[in-house]
Amino acid sequence: MDQQVLQSLAGNPAAPEDVLVRLCRDRHLAGMVGVREGELPDAVVDAIADHHDPALITSLSRRGSVSATKARRLAEHPVAAVRQAWLGAPRQQLVGDRYLTIVELERLLGMPRSELARHQDPVIRAAAARCWFGPSTEAHRALLTDPDPTVRTAAVSRRHPQVPVDLQPEFLRNPVTRPVLARYAQLTDQQSRALAEDPDPEVRGGLAHHPALPPATRELLFTDPDEMVQVTIMQHPSLAEEERTRRYDLCRAAAAAGDEVAEMVVEFFDLFGPDWLRTAPLERRLAYLDSPFAAFREVVAWSRDLPPEAYARLDADPVHRVRSAAAKRPDAPPALVERILREHGDSRKSRWRWTDHPNFPTEVLHTYADHPDERVRSYAPRDPNLPPETLARLATDASAVVRRAVAAGPGSPAEILTVLLTDPEPSVAAQAAANPRLSVTSMRSLLDRAGLP
Structure with a gap:
């Protein structure tokens, strides 16, 4: 049996306790079960712990999926590897996991953020500094002046408040925090030039965001060897549109002549819009409605406060x-939302789907079932009220894309899903295994065929 099918079953939200326990007989599948959302039954935790694998135990701690009773038993587990992994997991997360939120950190350690920021352990203070975005001025300054350098460094981030002027020199000297400070620090012309010549492209890229750059520094950045530095300075808010267009045209000419860096500048300039425009006042954003650059217009299109015109x-x-960016606003016309799905489909870079839009006219989905384009046809099973006979027909479609859509369908009956478990295309069978409408009997039969006791 394809391992992908069992992995999908491990993530099925409707899988009962006995199915999860049997999946956990396999070490890899136990890891998949361990990252399910929500609290796991104690028997499932026991099955995972039976592998005596520290990585699995640490994963359980990270997900917050263990009951208080089971947590105490893991802390007293007779196998040292399990016990040590459980007791050491929180600290391991603090050192290595930079994606904890301050709320998760509070829950993990059982104390409010204000106490975490004053904790006697510098590892915990550093974690608080790293995770706590938007602290009070007093708390932020205390972290920035902490006696431990790892705490001070952790308190500097693009998402943190700016470092006060009197503390900026220290963080400019630190190569780890210099890229962030280069974005806004008070600089002399000499400091600005030194940063523009820094060997680290992240520092030069940070400087290219600085709102107040001397003309000589800006000229240096226009010829920077790193393409993203050039893109950033060419999108700088202080640049007049005529000058921006002139610089862009020069890049295009250089790209046409074979300059590889210029080719990448042109490509990236068109893909990534400027961050400053996202938070600019409405009047300034509206000025870019007719920008010759699609990246600028796309940033404006993500606004949710534009006038109807x-x-x-x-x-x-x-x-x-x-x-597409404009059509994702909550009050976009239903016909527009439906047309974008039909003509362009969902983005492969996001889990968000056009049928999730609050204004999507779901009543049209059934009309897609006979569309000649397999991509459009695959949207029909998203209709939870699609007739069973239509679903049965689509489940035998020549296109695996369509069959996979049936396997994921919110209205697909258990009988059809059972058939799709044996589909020759593994991704179709895997999708059927993940569908919560799959019968428990079929889940157990899968495990029987896989030889999991």
């Missing part, structure tokens, strides 16, 4: 990603 223009933009 602005949205009307963006809805008719010649570039799909601009229209």
